[in-house]
Amino acid sequence: MSWSSIIGHERVKKQLKQIIKSRQIAHAYLFYGADGIGKSALAIEFAKVLNCESGTEQACDVCKNCKRMETLQHPNVKLVFALPAGKGEEKGDNPVAVLSESQVADIREQISLKAKDPYHRIEIPKANFIKINSVRDIKREASLSRTEEGKKVFIIFNADMMNTEAANSLLKTLEEPLPGVIILLTTSAKDQLPQTIISRCQLISCGSLQETEIEKALIEMEGIEKTIARLAAQLAQGSYENARKLALLNMAEERKDVVEFMRLVLGRNRAALIDTIDELASSLDRPGIERWLKLLQSWLRDALLLQQNEQTPLLDDEKKSICNFVEKFRNADLISCIQAVEKAIAHLDKNVYLHLILTMLAIDLRKFITETTTV
Numbered sequence: 001m002s003w004s005s006i007i008g009h010e011r012v013k014k015q016l017k018q019i020i021k022s023r024q025i026a027h028a029y030l031f032y033g034a035d036g037i038g039k040s041a042l043a044i045e046f047a048k049v050l051n052c053e054s055g056t057e058q059a060c061d062v063c064k065n066c067k068r069m070e071t072l073q074h075p076n077v078k079l080v081f082a083l084p085a086g087k088g089e090e091k092g093d094n095p096v097a098v099l100s101e102s103q104v105a106d107i108r109e110q111i112s113l114k115a116k117d118p119y120h121r122i123e124i125p126k127a128n129f130i131k132i133n134s135v136r137d138i139k140r141e142a143s144l145s146r147t148e149e150g151k152k153v154f155i156i157f158n159a160d161m162m163n164t165e166a167a168n169s170l171l172k173t174l175e176e177p178l179p180g181v182i183i184l185l186t187t188s189a190k191d192q193l194p195q196t197i198i199s200r201c202q203l204i205s206c207g208s209l210q211e212t213e214i215e216k217a218l219i220e221m222e223g224i225e226k227t228i229a230r231l232a233a234q235l236a237q238g239s240y241e242n243a244r245k246l247a248l249l250n251m252a253e254e255r256k257d258v259v260e261f262m263r264l265v266l267g268r269n270r271a272a273l274i275d276t277i278d279e280l281a282s283s284l285d286r287p288g289i290e291r292w293l294k295l296l297q298s299w300l301r302d303a304l305l306l307q308q309n310e311q312t313p314l315l316d317d318e319k320k321s322i323c324n325f326v327e328k329f330r331n332a333d334l335i336s337c338i339q340a341v342e343k344a345i346a347h348l349d350k351n352v353y354l355h356l357i358l359t360m361l362a363i364d365l366r367k368f369i370t371e372t373t374t375v
């Protein structure tokens with residue numbers, strides 16, 4: 001991995017490189033921002049560069065230290081994350097040694113997945129919080145006489161998962177910084193961390209990713225088809241993790257459902273439309289409906305671009321239906337349609353009955369498409 005393989009975050013990368021260049025390294029940094037945008041990827045790369053033998057702001061990828069970071073097995077870099085409680089675990093126990101063999105195997109597997117893919121989210125069954133023993137371990141590890149050159153870096157993923165005891169213990173460590181030790185914390189819920197911890201860290205604010213950055217990464221890193229990548233990027237709300245999940249789900253299939261819905265909205269078969277609305281409202285939860293509505297919105301946006309003779313990449317098997325639609329409803333007020341979907345999405349947050357939201361939307365869409373058209 002290198003700075004360039006991390007998606008987006010140009011400002012943060014510049015900031016981190018500047019910190020390394022200045023050699024004014026603080027003892028704690030808090031990377032905060034939304035879920036799935038690559039905060040841990042940034043923290044891992046920062047830790048790697050801090051230990052690289054090249055001594056520059058760019059990891060060389062060939063030295064012994066860089067090689068060991070490839071598998072996240074560097075003795076200087078420790079990952080701290082939520083773990084299950086061990087059987088009869090007491091304060092002061094080694095947080096991993098108290099776990100069963102299969103739990104330890106899970107942890108190893110998760111670290112190896114994270115090493116291969118910095119956007120992988122470490123998840124271990126029954127790991128509900130970061131244990132005090134994991135935080136105490138930082139102190140113990142840090143006090144061991146160091147056989148390795150470089151900086152000792154602890155990366156605490158999702159620091160908001162520390163329970164109160166663990167947070168208090170970390171606070172003590174932050175109050176008495178250990179020489180040569182750097183603590184990196186990541187969180188998507190900064191306001192859930194005690195102010196006392198936040199105030200002892202240098203803050204690294206990580207913004208959401210841009211749609212174009214996500215789209216490019218999906219195509220280049222995951223080999224996802226351009227049209228799917230674009231759709232997933234539009235729906236992902238700035239999160240690469242969301243986008244990747246969406247792209248791997250079969251979005252082309254879901255767009256077909258949207259086309260079918262539009263066909264029913266504009267057709268005469270009211271009973272079939274009511275059945276479809278029933279099915280949607282009963283089979284999808286609110287986030288599912290929101291995603292479905294956004295797909296519908298992106299379909300309408302494509303139609304609008306075609307109506308205005310603009311270029312838009314389309315999925316092969318829907319080209320015909322969307323072109324036919326635009327041809328048939330030349331004067332459709334698609335801007336109002338897109339706004340109607342926006343209104344439906346807003347109603348989702350207000351706990352309005354799902355059937356009602358979808359029925360009102362169907363009526364609006366029919367009106368905006370057909371009332372301006374002579375069929």
Ligand SMILES: [Zn+2]
Pocket residue numbers: 051052053054059060061062063064065066067
């Ligand atoms: Zn190196």
